[in-house]
Amino acid sequence: MMGPEEFAGLADVSRETLEKFQIxxxxxxxxxxxxNLVGVSTLADPWRRHFLDSAQVLMRWREEGPARAAQSWLxxxxxxxxxxxxxxxxGAGEVHLVESNGKKCAFLRQVIRSTGAKARVHQxxxxxxxxxxxxxxxxxxxxxxxxxxxxxxKFCGSDTExxxxxxxxxxxxxxxxxxxxxxxxxxxxxxxxDFGAVLRLRECKRVDQA
Numbered sequence: 438m439m440g441p442e443e444f445a446g447l448a449d450v451s452r453e454t455l456e457k458f459q460i461x462x463x464x465x466x467x468x469x470x471x472x473n474l475v476g477v478s479t480l481a482d483p484w485r486r487h488f489l490d491s492a493q494v495l496m497r498w499r500e501e502g503p504a505r506a507a508q509s510w511l512x513x514x515x516x517x518x519x520x521x522x523x524x525x526x527x528g529a530g531e532v533h534l535v536e537s538n539g540k541k542c543a544f545l546r547q548v549i550r551s552t553g554a555k556a557r558v559h560q561x562x563x564x565x566x567x568x569x570x571x572x573x574x575x576x577x578x579x580x581x582x583x584x585x586x587x588x589x590x591k592f593c594g595s596d597t598e599x600x601x602x603x604x605x606x607x608x609x610x611x612x613x614x615x616x617x618x619x620x621x622x623x624x625x626x627x628x629x630x631d632f633g634a635v636l637r638l639r640e641c642k643r644v645d646q647a
Contacts, residue, residue, distance in 0.1 A: 438481065438484075439482060441455055441484055444458070444485075444489050444492075447489060447628070448488070448489060448496065449496075454528075457552040457554070458488055461488075461548050465480070465487075465544075472543075472544050473540075474517040487519050487523075488523055489629055490519065490520070491518075491519045491602070492524075493625075493627065493628050493629065494520050494575055496628075497625050497637070498529075498600060501625075507530050507572040507573045508531065509530060509532075509569075509572050510525075510529055510533065511568065511573070511575070511589070511592050512532060512576065513574065513579055513588060513589065514536065514578075514579035515535060516538075517541065518534065519577050520575050522545060522549070522554060522556055525554040525555050526552055526554045528555075530555070533556070533557050533559060533568060533571065534556055534558045535559045536560060537560065537563075539560060564591075568592055570593055570594030571594075571597060572596070572598070573599070574592060574593070574598070575599070575601065576601055582611055583614040583617055586618050586638070586641055590641075596639075598639040599637070599641065600637055601635070602627070602633065603636050605632040605633070607633075607634045608624075611636070617643065618641055618642065618644060619641070619643075620638045620640065620641045621640045622636065622637065
């Protein structure tokens with residue numbers, strides 16, 4: 438089981454930032470049962486299963502992403518804030534959290550107030566959200582890659598990238614998505630799951646438009 442100090446070392450976060458994550462965890466435990474936020478079994482190892490799993494997106498971005506800093510992030514289907522709210526607490530930039538469940542949105546807003554995270558909650562269906570193009574689109578456990586590309590299309594500019602947390606089906610999903618989308622892609626092995634991956638997608642265009 439991973440502890441907070443080990444997480445802080447691996448994710449390279451400051452003591453002040455770690456304290457914000459501890460606040461986040463206490464709120465997650467408090468709100469979990471009444472708001473159906475995460476599986477109870479995952480709270481046996483939350484620093485690995487939720488915080489480091491989410492943080493690895495920004496860790497990889499900083500290693501592999503473009504030289505320019507990402508100014509705006511969009512997290513689709515944020516749920517309890519993974520990965521989007523974690524990225525905001527780590528100082529990724531302005532993070533937009535899209536979630537349709539009102540109770541989960543209330544939880545996200547409480548964490549934002551308590552930690553001072555630079556994030557904004559958008560309650561509603563993804564297709565109904567009105568935002569300018571963002572630099573990065575993220576998601577975890579939301580939908581297939583092809584579906585995510587479709588949902589995110591309206592938020593994409595010429596340089597927008599997707600950074601997705603995927604499980605064992607990532608390769609199969611990508612093969613299916615490439616029937617309909619032309620993408621430049623790269624896999625990174627997950628640091629928290631032997632069967633998981635962080636997937637970077639860029640230059641995404643529909644096949645009939647490529």
